[in-house]
Amino acid sequence: LVLLRLLVFLFALVVSDLCRFINVSENQGPGTILQFFSFNCSFYTPTPTLELLNVQPPTTFFNPPSLARWQGTCVGKLTLSSSARLDALMVNHYKLQLKFTCGNHVTEGSLSVNVHWDLSHIQCAGQFASPGEAVSRGGRHGLNRSSLTSTLANCGNDSGARDSHTWGSAVRSAPPRLRTPQSPGEPRTWDGG
Template identity: 70%
Template structure:
């Protein structure tokens, strides 16, 4: 208050005060205001903040802490919004400690960080101290942890995940693949830890380290309408584990049959088709069918309409530039929309033929000559040389086209050599 009173006195003092004194008083006032602002928002000058956090971190983890000085008011610290929207972050806490307010941003009880799903968040923070309001972003980058197992998705829900399987699946068939971040690490162990006792279970289901769940070796025939609950445990050592429920519902054999008229089909197309061009339309017999290419997956050169079964090109097929485009073997599946286990498969082979964009170039391009009718048979008139601009070094076939009746032919072409044959007439090469 002493400084304010002095400055006030200087400003309302005698008129004889020099201009220099007024300037000095103004400078002191500005410096004081800057100091006060710095004291009030001592940490906000460093905005924005950038922090890295491992996806291994869980609820309660402190992401960022900072201090504020607000001596004359009750300050507030708010989380204005989060992008992308999520509930993973608690509203900031603000506590007083030795005359200084300390704010903290922590992970909430619902936090399940996954760098493969979202690896960057922006938190907008607002600090208020009396009439002073400051806003700034806190950028949170989620770092991938290859050794961390996460139970996420439907598998992580309280009821686990439910799959439907027809009773007609083959014994030992793959029914389901468990995909969780961290499973690519060597040494991952998976086991079914729930009981699979007969007579309810026809035999044990099994799961390997790749997450493949397989049907019992006895098959599932006659198990329609049954529900099998499998408790699956995933562990990586070092105390990391994940246990969830997988529910397998057995459905009766599909009432309708899906089939292709033929098991294999071959089509041939030119290489000059543009992307989006129709290759062929495959059709299967069945009700409310959908189509998909399941091998190769993904399919780089071709796509299929899920409803109409029309196979189209997805990129240029020029053989000189597109490796492996000459022959492509596709496996197409047709299945019922609401009963995907009712399906049929088709092997589709697409052959791509090269297309000449330019005609052969010949030397000479035009031969005009006159010969006397007494020219001996076998006289060589010219040797033709042609090349293919689309395929240098390619073998070419030569043929003589006559303008007059072939019976009056007087010339012949032996390979590339033009010779006199007999009575003379006009010819064209």
């Protein structure tokens, strides 16, 4: 009886491997191995199992974990599913509830998956059709300098120099327009902006 209690205690220590926090980059795609788990389980019947019980927030991004025996140890593996499209701006934390069963012993634990930005893969919304094209109405000439400069800082300027962060030709004012008279006899004037 003492030996059985000792085995249960050791089993509990090994199964505490279920409680984990892992960090993963949002650029990880389908099939990526997120975590390996190892368990000692001397029972061969019924076959040990490792199940994914719940994911919060709900998603199909995680495959059911696999479990294999290797030299007397059960090794579990959790991977991203074929539908996985991690986006740290949309969801940056998932909580997975897992259950390991070995004989009559059942242990549950959680795995926190923290998704972080991959700054090396920032995607731009697109290039301007022409230098100085307005992104949104605002500013003196219908240009919003902050949106232009932040986009240009991330993507390079319109000249094709991707590593350039100069604003010279990419951000410029619209040329002056000739304003039509409001009433007959009023002289035409230049509108400087």
